[in-house]
Amino acid sequence: QTTGVKTGTVVDETGLPLPGVSVKIKNAAGGTMTDNDGKFSIKTDDKSALLFSYMGYDTQEIGAGAKNPIKVSLKPTDNLMNEVVVVGYVTKNKSQLVSSVSTVSAKKLLDVTSNSTSAMLQGKASGVNVSVPSGQPGASTSIRIRGTGTLSSGSEPLMVVDGVIGGTANPRDIESISILKDAAATGLYGSRAANGVIVITTKQGKAGKTKIDYSGAFGLNTASEGNFKVMNGQQLRDYSAYMYTNDYTGKRAAFIKELQKTIPNPTQQQIDDFLASKDLALTLPGYLAGFMPVEPGNTDWRDLAFRQGITNNQALSISGGDEKTKFYVGANYYDEQGTLVNTDYKSFNFRTNLEHKINDRFKVTARLNAGFTKTNNDPSGALDQSYTNMPWDNPYNADGSPKYVDANSQWYGRDKSNFLYVSQYNRDNSRGQNLSADVKLEYKVTDWLNFATSNRYTVTNSRAERLIDPRTPAGKANRGELYNGYGYTNSFITSNLFNAAHSFGKHNLSGIAGFEYQQNYVDGLNGTGTGILPDLSSMDATAIAKGLSGNRSMSRFVSELFMGDYNYDNRYFATVSMRNDGSSKFGANSRYGLFYSFGAGWNIANEKFFESKVINTLKLRGSYGVTGNTPGGDYAHLDLYLANVQYGGIPGAFPRSLPNPNLTWETPTTINAGLDISFFNRIDLSIDAYQRTNKDLILDVPLPSETGFYFSTENIGSVRNKGIDIELNTKNLTGEFKWNTSFNIGINKNKVLGLYRGQAIERGYQRVAVGRDLNSWYMEEWAGVDPKNGDPLWYMTKTDANGVASRVTTNNLDNADRQFVGTSTPDFIGGIGNEFSYKNFSLNAFFNFVSGGTVYNSARELFDADGAYPQYNSMILKSGWSRWENPGDIATHPKAVANGNRNSNKRSSRYLEDGSYIRLRNITLGYTLSDKVTEKLKLSNVRFFVSGDNLITLTKFSGMDPEVSLVSEGNNAVGVSGTKYPISKKVLFGVNVSF
Amino acid sequence: CKEDLDLKPYNALTTEQIVNTVEGLTAATIGTYNYIKDPYYTRNYHMLSEYASDNVSLSGTTTDDLFYAYNYRHLKSQGNTEMIWRKGYQAIYGTNVVIEKATRGDNAVMNQLLGENYFLRAMIHFDLVRFFGRPYTDDNGESLGIVIKTNSDVKERGSRAKVKDVYAVVISDLLESIKLMGSTKSNIYASKEVAMALLSRVYLYMGDYDNAYKYADEVIKSNRYALVSSANLGSYFTVAPGGDSKLQETIFAIKHELKDDRGDDSIGSMYFTSGGMGYGEMYASESYRNLLDKFPNDLRHAFVRPNYEKDADGNVKLDANGKPILAKRNGYPIYYVMKYSYQDGVETLSSPVILRLAEMYLTRAEVSAKRGNTNDALSDVNIIRERAGLKGLELFSASNMMGYTNVLDVVLDERRLELAFEAQRKFDVFRNKQTMVRNYPGTHLPSGQVTQEIPYTSPRVIYYIPQSELTANPNLVQNPE
Known part of the structure; x- marks a missing residue:
C-alpha cells in the first residue's frame, strides 16, 4: 500500500482545464479542489478511489493507483436538474431554482425553419401560448404566458437578451432561452414583468480550437388550405x-x-x-x-394566387479564443419566398460577441448585433381575390396577357379586380434595420463582490413603400400614387449591478443590488404623393404632395433593484427580490412603485434521511410576488388635446384623453407551487400550479359617447388566471436505439373578477364581464333552420303575460337577444416531441396542440352567407352540413336567397366552431457521418437532414386554419378567424458541418 | 431624476394650455369642425339619410353596413350608427368645453367663436335626433329623442330626452349663435346666416311653418348668397367652397382639402367611378330618373350620368337602333350620381354641401304651398326651375300645373329634383307623413319582390340606438323593433 501525493489535471469535454472541481476520496473524509489551471494534488493510497465532481458534469470515479499525474476528463451531464439556467440577472443551477422557469435549448429551438424566435417557441414550453396567425414570411407572432391577465395594457412578455432588457437575437445565435413564469423569477423586472419574461442568451466562444459551424437548409413551401374550399x-x-x-x-x-x-x-x-x-x-x-x-x-383563382415558394437558410459561425479572449461571430441569411404571389422576406443578421479578461479583476464584454430585413407584400389583393373572385371570369386576354379589369369591365366578380394585372406594376415593400451594441464591464472588487455595468444602445430604422402604378385601374384615377413611410427608434439602457456571493460553511449567501435607467424614443414620417410616371418610385418624381403625417414619442424608466439568495447545504433555498420602478408613463401622483417577491425551495433528495433508488430528484418550490404592467401609451395619464387634425387647412386640436394623475401600473400577484421529481435518472417531471391575480388593471373604461370620450384610462378591475403547467422529459430507450420524449401541457383558467362598476365591456364578438372568462363570446344564439321555409332561426327571450320568460325561436335577427356562448380560451395547450436515434440516424417529430375553445369563423360571414354576396364565390359545405331546399328539409344551412336570407350571415353563434387542433410542427430525419469519415474529411461533425414543417394538421375546423391571433386589435376580439395568409408546409434539405 | 420622468408629448397640448387662450379655443373649435369632417360623421350622415331614400338604387350587396341603411334591415349593432353617435357626441363635448370656457363680451373674435360652437352643438343634436328619434311631426315631438348634452361633465349619465325637448335646445342654441356671430366668415364656417338657414330647416321639420318661412326669407334677403348660374350649375359641386368670393350659393359646406381625400371611402366613391378608383355601386333610381326625364332640358341631368358600354378603342357601343348601349352592373343599368366627385379635379374629393340657397327658396315655397299661397309657391319653384335651364311652358303656373293637382306635390317634387343626393329626401318624405315608395330595381328588394314601401309610421323610419351605447349607459332605452 503506497500512500503518496497524487497530482493531476481535470479538463472539460473540450480539453480546457476546469477550476473548482471537487476531488474527494471515496468512503473517506477530506478532499480538495482543482486550482485555476485545473490542477490538484491529494494525499491518498493507491487502493482508494477518487471522486471528481463538478456542477453540470457527471461525477467520475478513478482509481488512485492510476498513472501519475492523473488526467481526468469530465463529461457534461445529461441530467436536466444540473442544467445551468439563466434567470435574467443571475445564472443558477436548475437544482437550486425556487421559481418556475422553462428552458428551451438551441437544439430544441431549431427544428422548424423560420427566422422568428417566437414562432419557433410554439409548443415547446408549458404554459407558453405562441400564435403565428399569418403564414406570411416575416409575419409577427404573439406570445401569452399563462393566459392573458390584462385588457387595455400590453400582454406580451418582456424580452431580455443577454441580461439586458430589450434586444433581439437571430434564432441561430441563441444558446438558450429561459421563460420566467412566476414572480420569484420575474419579480426583479418589476413593473414590466406582468406577462412573464423571456430571457435569451446568445452564444459565446470557448477557449481552445477555433470552431467553424456551417448550416444550410434549402426547400420548398406550399400553402396549406385547411378544410376551406370554394366552389368551381x-x-x-x-x-x-x-x-x-x-x-x-x-x-x-x-x-x-x-x-x-x-x-x-x-x-x-x-x-x-x-x-x-x-x-x-x-x-x-x-x-x-x-x-x-x-x-x-372555371378559373381556379386560388391556384393563380398561390405558388410553390422557396426557403433558403444559410448560417455560418466562427467561435473560439483563449483564456483571456473569447469570441463568437455569427452570420445568418434567411430567404423565404412566400406561397402567395409577390410575397417574400429576406434577412441578414450579423452578431459578434467578444469577451476579454483585461486582468484578474477586469473583464470587458462587447456584443454587436446587426439585422437587415426586406419584405415584399402583395400589392394586388391576391389573397382576398383568391377566394372572392368568380371562377367564371377569365383573367387572361386572348394573347395570354393578364386582362385589365376595372369597374367598367364586363366581369362577374363583385369587386371587378384582376390581381394578375395589378401584380405586374404595383409594389408594396418594406425594409428594416436594427443595430444594437452592448458594452459590459465587470470589476471584481473582492473575492465575493463584483460590480458590473451593462450598457446597450439600440437603433432601428424602417421604410415602407407602396406604389400604385398609373397603368393600374386605381392608379388611373390620380395618375399613380406613391407612399413612403419612415420610422426610427432608439433606446438606451444602462444596468449597474453589484453582485455578491459568500459561503460560511454550509450557508451560502448571494445577492445583487443595482440601478437601471432606460429611455425609449420613436419618431416617424409618412408621405403620399400622387402623379408619378410608370416605373418610377422616388418621392421627388411625384407631382402633387397629397398627405403628410408622422409620429414622435418618448418614455423613460428609472429603477433600483435588489435580490438576495440563501442556500443552506443545497437543501434549503430562499430568495427575496425588490425593485423600485419609476416611469414617465405613470401619473404625476404615482410615478414610483415597489415590486417584490419571495421564494423558497426544499431539495428533499439531498436530505440524509432521503434514500431512494427510484427517485433521484425531489424538490419542492414555492413563491409569491407582486409585479407590474405599464400603460401602453406614453402619455395616457395626461389630459390632452391631440393636435393632429386640421380643418380648411388650419391646425386644430381635439380632446383625446381625460386626465388621470393617479394612473399607475397594474399589479399582478402570483403564487406558484412547484414540484420537480426525477425517477431512474430517466424521467424528469416538473409540475407547477399557479394563480396570478391582476389587480388595478389599467383599463380603458368605455364611456358612453355623450361624455365625449371613448374611454377613460383607470386602474380598476381584476382578472385571475390559474392553472397547471406540466413538463415531462423521458428517456424511453437508452441503448443503441435511443428514444427520448418531451411533453408539456398548460391548463389555464381565466376569470374576470372585477370591472369598473361591474359594467361589462363590449369587444366586437365578445363581452368582458365579471365572473366570466376574459374571452367570452357574446352574440345572438343560432337556433338552426326552419324546416318549413328554410328561414334562419335565432333564439329570443319571450316574456308572457305572467312575466315568465322562455326561450323561443325567431326568424328576425333584431328580436334575438345576445347570450354568452362559450369562450375562445383553450382548455389546454401543449406540445410533444419525440427523438429517436439509431447509430448515425436520428428522427425527431414535434407536435403542438390546442384543445377546447371556440373560434369564430368570420370568413363564413362572407363565403357561407346563403346568397348574401352572390357576386362572391362561396364555400363548399363541409361534409355533414346540408342546405335547405324543400319544405320539410332538416338542414344545417338556410335556404339560399339572392342578396341574402334575412341577415342569416350576420353575427351569431352559427359561425362558432371548435378550434381544437393538433399539428405536426416539424419532423426531421438526420444522418450524421461516422467519426472515421469525418476525420478523413478533416471535419469534426457532418450531419445531413431532411425536415418537414406543418405537414399535418388535424382539426374539425371548417376554415383555413384554426390557429388564431391572441391579440385583440381595436374592436376585434381574439379568436376570430378571417381570410388569412395560410401557413406554409415546408420540406427542406439541409446540412450541418463543423470544422 | 424626478424631472426625467416628467415628459410631455410632441403632438398634443394639455387641456389647460388649450382652454385659457383665444388661440387655444380657436384650435379646439377647428378640432370640432374636424370631427364633423371625419368620415365617421360626414360619410355616415350621408348614407344613413340618402341611402334610405327613393333617389338611389344599389346594384349589388355589400359588406359595408351602409347596406342596412339602404335596405331598411337595420341592425342593433350597425357600424355606421355607432360611428355617427360616437363622433357626434365627441364633437358636442368639444363645443361644450369652448362654450364653458369662452367669455362673451365685447371681443368680436371671442363672440364669433362662441357662436360657432353654439351652432355646431345645435346642428349635431339636430342631426342625431333625426336618426334616432321619430319625426317631430309624427306626434309633436312626444317620443324619445336623444340625450341632450350641454355640459362637459363626463360623470353624467343622461337619458333620452323627448324629441321636442331636443328641438327646443337646438332652437335656443341657434338663436344664441345668431346673436353672437357676424356675417363675415366664409361658408366653410358657421356665421349668422348659416345659423338662420339651419334654423329655417329645423322649424320646417317641426312643422313651425311661419318661422321656417321667416328665416328662409331672411337668408334670401340678406343678399349674402346667390344661386349659381345655369351655365355653372353642372360644375357647382366640383368647386371647392370657402374663399372670399361673395354671392356663392353655398351657405355652409364641410370643406375637404386634398389631404382629406378619402379615396375609396369617400362619399363620391359609391356614386361614381372612372373605373379604377372608387366603387360606383349606388345609382340614381329609376323612380328619380323618371321624374328628371320629364323635362329633357333640365340641366340637373348633369348630376345623373349614364354609363355606356365602350369598345376596345373607347368608343360608345351602339345597339341595332343606333342608341348607345347602357352598361350594367349585376344587371342594373349604371347611372352615376355626380355631386361628390372631382372637386379640384380629384375624382373622389368633395366638400359635402350642408346648406345652400336653393333650399331656402324651396322651403319658402313649401310653406307658401301649405298656407295655400299658390302663386308664391310656384314663383319660388320657378326660380329653381329657371336656374335649371327650364323656361316657358316648362315653368309652373296656376294654369299650367303639368298634370299635378296639388301645389304641395309640385314643391316636394321640385325639392326632390333639386336636392336629390343631398341627404334630405328621407326626412322630407317622412316629416310630410308620406310613404317611401321604392318600386324600382335595386338590392333593397327582397328576392322575388318588386316593391318596397315604408310607411311613415314604420318603426324603421329611425335607427336603433347603437347596442354598445346601451351597454355603456344603462339609462338609454332602445327604439322599438
Whole structure:
C-alpha cells in the first residue's frame, strides 16, 4: 500500500482545464479542489478511489493507483436538474431554482425553419401560448404566458437578451432561452414583468480550437388550405341559378299580379310589354344572363394566387479564443419566398460577441448585433381575390396577357379586380434595420463582490413603400400614387449591478443590488404623393404632395433593484427580490412603485434521511410576488388635446384623453407551487400550479359617447388566471436505439373578477364581464333552420303575460337577444416531441396542440352567407352540413336567397366552431457521418437532414386554419378567424458541418 | 431624476394650455369642425339619410353596413350608427368645453367663436335626433329623442330626452349663435346666416311653418348668397367652397382639402367611378330618373350620368337602333350620381354641401304651398326651375300645373329634383307623413319582390340606438323593433 501525493489535471469535454472541481476520496473524509489551471494534488493510497465532481458534469470515479499525474476528463451531464439556467440577472443551477422557469435549448429551438424566435417557441414550453396567425414570411407572432391577465395594457412578455432588457437575437445565435413564469423569477423586472419574461442568451466562444459551424437548409413551401374550399365554375353556377330562378319567378309573378289589377286576363304580348316597361327580362334565361354565364368558366383563382415558394437558410459561425479572449461571430441569411404571389422576406443578421479578461479583476464584454430585413407584400389583393373572385371570369386576354379589369369591365366578380394585372406594376415593400451594441464591464472588487455595468444602445430604422402604378385601374384615377413611410427608434439602457456571493460553511449567501435607467424614443414620417410616371418610385418624381403625417414619442424608466439568495447545504433555498420602478408613463401622483417577491425551495433528495433508488430528484418550490404592467401609451395619464387634425387647412386640436394623475401600473400577484421529481435518472417531471391575480388593471373604461370620450384610462378591475403547467422529459430507450420524449401541457383558467362598476365591456364578438372568462363570446344564439321555409332561426327571450320568460325561436335577427356562448380560451395547450436515434440516424417529430375553445369563423360571414354576396364565390359545405331546399328539409344551412336570407350571415353563434387542433410542427430525419469519415474529411461533425414543417394538421375546423391571433386589435376580439395568409408546409434539405 | 420622468408629448397640448387662450379655443373649435369632417360623421350622415331614400338604387350587396341603411334591415349593432353617435357626441363635448370656457363680451373674435360652437352643438343634436328619434311631426315631438348634452361633465349619465325637448335646445342654441356671430366668415364656417338657414330647416321639420318661412326669407334677403348660374350649375359641386368670393350659393359646406381625400371611402366613391378608383355601386333610381326625364332640358341631368358600354378603342357601343348601349352592373343599368366627385379635379374629393340657397327658396315655397299661397309657391319653384335651364311652358303656373293637382306635390317634387343626393329626401318624405315608395330595381328588394314601401309610421323610419351605447349607459332605452 503506497500512500503518496497524487497530482493531476481535470479538463472539460473540450480539453480546457476546469477550476473548482471537487476531488474527494471515496468512503473517506477530506478532499480538495482543482486550482485555476485545473490542477490538484491529494494525499491518498493507491487502493482508494477518487471522486471528481463538478456542477453540470457527471461525477467520475478513478482509481488512485492510476498513472501519475492523473488526467481526468469530465463529461457534461445529461441530467436536466444540473442544467445551468439563466434567470435574467443571475445564472443558477436548475437544482437550486425556487421559481418556475422553462428552458428551451438551441437544439430544441431549431427544428422548424423560420427566422422568428417566437414562432419557433410554439409548443415547446408549458404554459407558453405562441400564435403565428399569418403564414406570411416575416409575419409577427404573439406570445401569452399563462393566459392573458390584462385588457387595455400590453400582454406580451418582456424580452431580455443577454441580461439586458430589450434586444433581439437571430434564432441561430441563441444558446438558450429561459421563460420566467412566476414572480420569484420575474419579480426583479418589476413593473414590466406582468406577462412573464423571456430571457435569451446568445452564444459565446470557448477557449481552445477555433470552431467553424456551417448550416444550410434549402426547400420548398406550399400553402396549406385547411378544410376551406370554394366552389368551381359549375358548382357556383348551379348554386346561383337556384337563387336567381327563385328571384325571377317571384318578381315575374308579382308583376303579372299587378298587371291583372287592370287587365284580368292579359295576353302574352301584354305581359311582355308590361315586364319590359318594368325593366324585367321576359324570360328566365334572359334574367339569368344578367348575373351568370350560360357556360361557366372555371378559373381556379386560388391556384393563380398561390405558388410553390422557396426557403433558403444559410448560417455560418466562427467561435473560439483563449483564456483571456473569447469570441463568437455569427452570420445568418434567411430567404423565404412566400406561397402567395409577390410575397417574400429576406434577412441578414450579423452578431459578434467578444469577451476579454483585461486582468484578474477586469473583464470587458462587447456584443454587436446587426439585422437587415426586406419584405415584399402583395400589392394586388391576391389573397382576398383568391377566394372572392368568380371562377367564371377569365383573367387572361386572348394573347395570354393578364386582362385589365376595372369597374367598367364586363366581369362577374363583385369587386371587378384582376390581381394578375395589378401584380405586374404595383409594389408594396418594406425594409428594416436594427443595430444594437452592448458594452459590459465587470470589476471584481473582492473575492465575493463584483460590480458590473451593462450598457446597450439600440437603433432601428424602417421604410415602407407602396406604389400604385398609373397603368393600374386605381392608379388611373390620380395618375399613380406613391407612399413612403419612415420610422426610427432608439433606446438606451444602462444596468449597474453589484453582485455578491459568500459561503460560511454550509450557508451560502448571494445577492445583487443595482440601478437601471432606460429611455425609449420613436419618431416617424409618412408621405403620399400622387402623379408619378410608370416605373418610377422616388418621392421627388411625384407631382402633387397629397398627405403628410408622422409620429414622435418618448418614455423613460428609472429603477433600483435588489435580490438576495440563501442556500443552506443545497437543501434549503430562499430568495427575496425588490425593485423600485419609476416611469414617465405613470401619473404625476404615482410615478414610483415597489415590486417584490419571495421564494423558497426544499431539495428533499439531498436530505440524509432521503434514500431512494427510484427517485433521484425531489424538490419542492414555492413563491409569491407582486409585479407590474405599464400603460401602453406614453402619455395616457395626461389630459390632452391631440393636435393632429386640421380643418380648411388650419391646425386644430381635439380632446383625446381625460386626465388621470393617479394612473399607475397594474399589479399582478402570483403564487406558484412547484414540484420537480426525477425517477431512474430517466424521467424528469416538473409540475407547477399557479394563480396570478391582476389587480388595478389599467383599463380603458368605455364611456358612453355623450361624455365625449371613448374611454377613460383607470386602474380598476381584476382578472385571475390559474392553472397547471406540466413538463415531462423521458428517456424511453437508452441503448443503441435511443428514444427520448418531451411533453408539456398548460391548463389555464381565466376569470374576470372585477370591472369598473361591474359594467361589462363590449369587444366586437365578445363581452368582458365579471365572473366570466376574459374571452367570452357574446352574440345572438343560432337556433338552426326552419324546416318549413328554410328561414334562419335565432333564439329570443319571450316574456308572457305572467312575466315568465322562455326561450323561443325567431326568424328576425333584431328580436334575438345576445347570450354568452362559450369562450375562445383553450382548455389546454401543449406540445410533444419525440427523438429517436439509431447509430448515425436520428428522427425527431414535434407536435403542438390546442384543445377546447371556440373560434369564430368570420370568413363564413362572407363565403357561407346563403346568397348574401352572390357576386362572391362561396364555400363548399363541409361534409355533414346540408342546405335547405324543400319544405320539410332538416338542414344545417338556410335556404339560399339572392342578396341574402334575412341577415342569416350576420353575427351569431352559427359561425362558432371548435378550434381544437393538433399539428405536426416539424419532423426531421438526420444522418450524421461516422467519426472515421469525418476525420478523413478533416471535419469534426457532418450531419445531413431532411425536415418537414406543418405537414399535418388535424382539426374539425371548417376554415383555413384554426390557429388564431391572441391579440385583440381595436374592436376585434381574439379568436376570430378571417381570410388569412395560410401557413406554409415546408420540406427542406439541409446540412450541418463543423470544422 | 424626478424631472426625467416628467415628459410631455410632441403632438398634443394639455387641456389647460388649450382652454385659457383665444388661440387655444380657436384650435379646439377647428378640432370640432374636424370631427364633423371625419368620415365617421360626414360619410355616415350621408348614407344613413340618402341611402334610405327613393333617389338611389344599389346594384349589388355589400359588406359595408351602409347596406342596412339602404335596405331598411337595420341592425342593433350597425357600424355606421355607432360611428355617427360616437363622433357626434365627441364633437358636442368639444363645443361644450369652448362654450364653458369662452367669455362673451365685447371681443368680436371671442363672440364669433362662441357662436360657432353654439351652432355646431345645435346642428349635431339636430342631426342625431333625426336618426334616432321619430319625426317631430309624427306626434309633436312626444317620443324619445336623444340625450341632450350641454355640459362637459363626463360623470353624467343622461337619458333620452323627448324629441321636442331636443328641438327646443337646438332652437335656443341657434338663436344664441345668431346673436353672437357676424356675417363675415366664409361658408366653410358657421356665421349668422348659416345659423338662420339651419334654423329655417329645423322649424320646417317641426312643422313651425311661419318661422321656417321667416328665416328662409331672411337668408334670401340678406343678399349674402346667390344661386349659381345655369351655365355653372353642372360644375357647382366640383368647386371647392370657402374663399372670399361673395354671392356663392353655398351657405355652409364641410370643406375637404386634398389631404382629406378619402379615396375609396369617400362619399363620391359609391356614386361614381372612372373605373379604377372608387366603387360606383349606388345609382340614381329609376323612380328619380323618371321624374328628371320629364323635362329633357333640365340641366340637373348633369348630376345623373349614364354609363355606356365602350369598345376596345373607347368608343360608345351602339345597339341595332343606333342608341348607345347602357352598361350594367349585376344587371342594373349604371347611372352615376355626380355631386361628390372631382372637386379640384380629384375624382373622389368633395366638400359635402350642408346648406345652400336653393333650399331656402324651396322651403319658402313649401310653406307658401301649405298656407295655400299658390302663386308664391310656384314663383319660388320657378326660380329653381329657371336656374335649371327650364323656361316657358316648362315653368309652373296656376294654369299650367303639368298634370299635378296639388301645389304641395309640385314643391316636394321640385325639392326632390333639386336636392336629390343631398341627404334630405328621407326626412322630407317622412316629416310630410308620406310613404317611401321604392318600386324600382335595386338590392333593397327582397328576392322575388318588386316593391318596397315604408310607411311613415314604420318603426324603421329611425335607427336603433347603437347596442354598445346601451351597454355603456344603462339609462338609454332602445327604439322599438
